[in-house]
Amino acid sequence: MNELELIDSFLAPFELTREGCRFPASSGVLVGPGDDCAQLVPSRGKRLIATTDAALDGVHFELGRSRPEDAGWKALAMNLSDLAAAGATPRWFLCSIGIPTVGMQTISPKTIARSFAEGMAPLAKQSGCALVGGNVTRALQWSLTITALGEAKKPLSRAGAKPGDRLILVGELGAAALGLQRLQAMSSRELVAFYKHSRSPRKAAPGKGERDPVWAQLRPEPQLEAGQLAAAFASAAIDVSDGLLQDLGHLCRRSACSARLACASLPRSLAVREAEAQGAKRGDHPYTLSLAGGEEYALLLAVPPRRVAKLLARLKTAKIAAHTVGELTPRSTKAPIALWHRDRAIPLPARLGHDHLAR
Amino acid sequence: MNELELIDSFLAPFELTREGCRFPASSGVLVGPGDDCAQLVPSRGKRLIATTDAALDGVHFELGRSRPEDAGWKALAMNLSDLAAAGATPRWFLCSIGIPTVGMQTISPKTIARSFAEGMAPLAKQSGCALVGGNVTRALQWSLTITALGEAKKPLSRAGAKPGDRLILVGELGAAALGLQRLQAMSSRELVAFYKHSRSPRKAAPGKGERDPVWAQLRPEPQLEAGQLAAAFASAAIDVSDGLLQDLGHLCRRSACSARLACASLPRSLAVREAEAQGAKRGDHPYTLSLAGGEEYALLLAVPPRRVAKLLARLKTAKIAAHTVGELTPRSTKAPIALWHRDRAIPLPARLGHDHLAR
Numbered sequence: 001m002n003e004l005e006l007i008d009s010f011l012a013p014f015e016l017t018r019e020g021c022r023f024p025a026s027s028g029v030l031v032g033p034g035d036d037c038a039q040l041v042p043s044r045g046k047r048l049i050a051t052t053d054a055a056l057d058g059v060h061f062e063l064g065r066s067r068p069e070d071a072g073w074k075a076l077a078m079n080l081s082d083l084a085a086a087g088a089t090p091r092w093f094l095c096s097i098g099i100p101t102v103g104m105q106t107i108s109p110k111t112i113a114r115s116f117a118e119g120m121a122p123l124a125k126q127s128g129c130a131l132v133g134g135n136v137t138r139a140l141q142w143s144l145t146i147t148a149l150g151e152a153k154k155p156l157s158r159a160g161a162k163p164g165d166r167l168i169l170v171g172e173l174g175a176a177a178l179g180l181q182r183l184q185a186m187s188s189r190e191l192v193a194f195y196k197h198s199r200s201p202r203k204a205a206p207g208k209g210e211r212d213p214v215w216a217q218l219r220p221e222p223q224l225e226a227g228q229l230a231a232a233f234a235s236a237a238i239d240v241s242d243g244l245l246q247d248l249g250h251l252c253r254r255s256a257c258s259a260r261l262a263c264a265s266l267p268r269s270l271a272v273r274e275a276e277a278q279g280a281k282r283g284d285h286p287y288t289l290s291l292a293g294g295e296e297y298a299l300l301l302a303v304p305p306r307r308v309a310k311l312l313a314r315l316k317t318a319k320i321a322a323h324t325v326g327e328l329t330p331r332s333t334k335a336p337i338a339l340w341h342r343d344r345a346i347p348l349p350a351r352l353g354h355d356h357l358a359r
Numbered sequence: 360m361n362e363l364e365l366i367d368s369f370l371a372p373f374e375l376t377r378e379g380c381r382f383p384a385s386s387g388v389l390v391g392p393g394d395d396c397a398q399l400v401p402s403r404g405k406r407l408i409a410t411t412d413a414a415l416d417g418v419h420f421e422l423g424r425s426r427p428e429d430a431g432w433k434a435l436a437m438n439l440s441d442l443a444a445a446g447a448t449p450r451w452f453l454c455s456i457g458i459p460t461v462g463m464q465t466i467s468p469k470t471i472a473r474s475f476a477e478g479m480a481p482l483a484k485q486s487g488c489a490l491v492g493g494n495v496t497r498a499l500q501w502s503l504t505i506t507a508l509g510e511a512k513k514p515l516s517r518a519g520a521k522p523g524d525r526l527i528l529v530g531e532l533g534a535a536a537l538g539l540q541r542l543q544a545m546s547s548r549e550l551v552a553f554y555k556h557s558r559s560p561r562k563a564a565p566g567k568g569e570r571d572p573v574w575a576q577l578r579p580e581p582q583l584e585a586g587q588l589a590a591a592f593a594s595a596a597i598d599v600s601d602g603l604l605q606d607l608g609h610l611c612r613r614s615a616c617s618a619r620l621a622c623a624s625l626p627r628s629l630a631v632r633e634a635e636a637q638g639a640k641r642g643d644h645p646y647t648l649s650l651a652g653g654e655e656y657a658l659l660l661a662v663p664p665r666r667v668a669k670l671l672a673r674l675k676t677a678k679i680a681a682h683t684v685g686e687l688t689p690r691s692t693k694a695p696i697a698l699w700h701r702d703r704a705i706p707l708p709a710r711l712g713h714d715h716l717a718r
Contacts, residue, residue, distance in 0.1 A: 002714050002716060002717070003714045003715045003716045003717075006716065019612070019613070030406065031514075031516050031518075034517075034613070035516045035517050035518075035613070036410060036441040036444040036445060036516070036517065036596075036597060036598060037408045037409060037410040037441050037442060037444070037445040037447065037509075037514070037516070038408070038409045038410070039406050039407075039408060039445070039511075039514050039516065040406060040407040040408075040409060041406060041407070042401040042407050044403065047389065047398050047399060047400060048398075048399040048400070048401050048407065048508075049396045049397070049398060049399075050396060050397045050399060050451070050453060050491065050492055050506075050508065051395060051396040051397070051453075051492060052453040052454075052455050052492055052493060052494050052504075052506060053455070053494050054455045054457070054494055054496050054504065056457070056496055056497075056498055058499070059496055059497055059498065060496070082395040082396050083396060085395040085396070086395060086396040086398070088396065092409070094409060094410070094411040094506055095411075096411050096412070096413045096504045098413070098415070098502070099716060101716055109716075132409060133409055133410060133411055134411060135411050135412050135413055135504075136715055136716065137413050137415055137418055137419070137715050137716075138415075138418055138715065138716050138717075139415055139418065139499075139500065139502070140417070140498075140499040140500045141498065141499045143457070143498070143502075145411075145413065145455045145494075145504040147409075147411060147453055147506035149407075149409065150396075152398075155390075155396070155398050157390050157394045157395070157396070157398065158393075158394050158395065159390075159394075237395075238395060239395060253378070254378070254393070254394070355361050355362045356362045356495050356496050356497065357361060357362045357365065357458060357460055357468075357495065357496075357497050358361070358362075358460075358497075
């Protein structure tokens with residue numbers, strides 16, 4: 001196996017080759033993978049939106065427990081979720097791959113690289129984001145480091161929210177964290193059965209009301225449409241990747257606000273509610289998963305009160321689930337985030353979210 | 360040490376913070392590090408040029424043998440060299456950092472991250488390339504994965520060269536590979552002495568005619584000015600990162616040409632010429648370092664004959680060393696690259712360049 005074979009193998013699911021690829025004019029790609037640089041045509045009058053995020057084996061996915069297709073999907077989804085938070089339209093991405101070349105490998109690196117791409121390519125296609133470049137290098141662990149580029153006329157950022165703005169959450173909370181717990185608890189036999197019998201990863205199995213939380217962990221859905229819709233209404237936005245409290249904290253700091261969250265309004269699936277209720281019996285915070293779970297790639301929007309109804313109506317028309325979960329308040333250094341459960345204040349959980357350097 | 364402290368430490372040498380940075384209007388940065396996405400203003404009428412390259416500990420640098428400052432410089436230089444090959448003006452970059460959190464660490468990760476940035480920041484400043492985003496994650500080894508974005512009106516690519524076009528090489532060959540050999544052969548004591556006594560990494564020590572080849576390995580200089588000058592003259596270009604023969608091979612394939620190289624014209628320092636002569640005595644190919652060395656980040660240009668004199672004059676005015684080293688020939692599948700030593704053909708070396716998955 002050499003470098004060029006591996007690259008060909010990765011490019012195949014994108015219907016690309018190293019030897020000069022033709023892209024449709026609408027893609028804005030003049031030169032794509034296989035050259036030193038991609039050459040792209042930015043849209044006139046729009047801002048270029050850029051983000052980068054890495055997914056590593058043993059950190060963001062585990063090849064022993066999830067398929068490379070799922071890891072590929074997730075690596076791109078993480079980046080697209082950041083574009084969603086900016087209200088941007090995805091255009092292009094570059095993918096740098098770290099490839100372990102030593103150790104016992106029952107499956108060839110070429111096959112794994114192809115499988116990564118097989119998970120990534122459908123998401124790239126459906127979000128209109130073209131693979132335009134990349135890099136391969138040997139490494140101690142598998143990794144996918146993606147830089148995604150999008151465009152927006154009036155992008156959102158974490159800054160710009162004001163006290164009184166409502167907090168609207170698109171998507172749901174806690175399922176990805178619960179899914180991770182379940183995935184990690186599965187035996188090898190259960191894993192095999194799960195991948196064999198679990199239906200289409202994007203929808204709930206027939207006859208069951210909810211998508212299995214394991215799929216929320218493996219195949220997060222970036223809220224791109226919601227972000228683009230919200231760009232005209234929201235004052236600030238962030239994607240919930242590291243836990244609601246932590247990400248809300250970032251938004252508050254950059255917007256110089258505090259916030260109050262109404263815990264009972266947090267959108268949680270039945271599975272998450274049950275798991276949180278069981279946890280509470282053991283003495284856990286009753287909203288641990290939904291407040292500090294992480295990896296849900298939900299979208300948290302700050303919206304001035306006068307625009308809330310219109311935005312919610314637009315989201316409803318687009319069949320996108322959204323919930324008002326709290327509001328921004330004047331900055332308070334004592335209590336940057338206040339939690340309310342119905343009519344009483346409750347304490348914050350001990351852990352607010354995910355630290356990317358913690359184990 | 361937590362994630363945010365480490366990010367602050369990395370941002371400091373760039374004179375940036377997580378909490379909203381002000382960039383000058385000329386930078387085109389509306390939102391920089393510390394948000395989900397960077398927001399950038401592309402120049403009207405220009406193409407966006409994008410490239411990504413990773414530098415890993417144990418692969419592209421060795422923290423036991425080189426300082427993190429050098430690794431930081433090199434990681435950015437590798438990317439800027441790709442922009443140089445496109446004739447692009449650097450604008451922005453994003454940097455994803457992999458951070459080992461286990462194992463014996465005599466220096467704190469925060470300090471190492473800061474040192475990476477201390478090497479990277481001066482190169483970023485002098486090339487007008489602003490850090491606008493990034494990512495940190497724990498990993499098994501230190502890594503810096505950079506995506507660099509530039510702009511060009513009429514960018515160069517590997518395609519477009521025609522038979523008869525002259526091959527012009529900007530920079531010199533073999534020194535980085537020789538430097539790597541020397542670096543790897545140094546004892547701990549020699550390493551300490553080298554870093555203590557070796558003068559300013561960018562210039563030759565006073566009284567010596569040449570820059571120490573170890574600095575060519577540690578601190579490669581991307582040929583940005585030459586690339587921008589060449590964009591109006593050249594038909595195709597590539598940067599020599601993986602060995603001249605291999606990179607020339609890429610240019611030939613994409614331009615559907617073959618090539619002949621005049622080995623005696625290859626620009627080599629005295630140290631490289633001596634090392635190659637010694638190698639030849641042991642039976643090595645007499646141009647091993649300069650033909651297949653790699654990591655020199657020289658620039659290889661294909662230039663139509665009628666424009667050669669003018670380009671060389673322009674480069675000379677800019678005090679940039681450039682040499683005509685061969686020419687493109689009609690495509691031949693039998694001998695894609697022919698080597699000439701004065702008036703006779705000589706065989707290719709056994710190894711044409713660097714495979715990023717080989718050890």
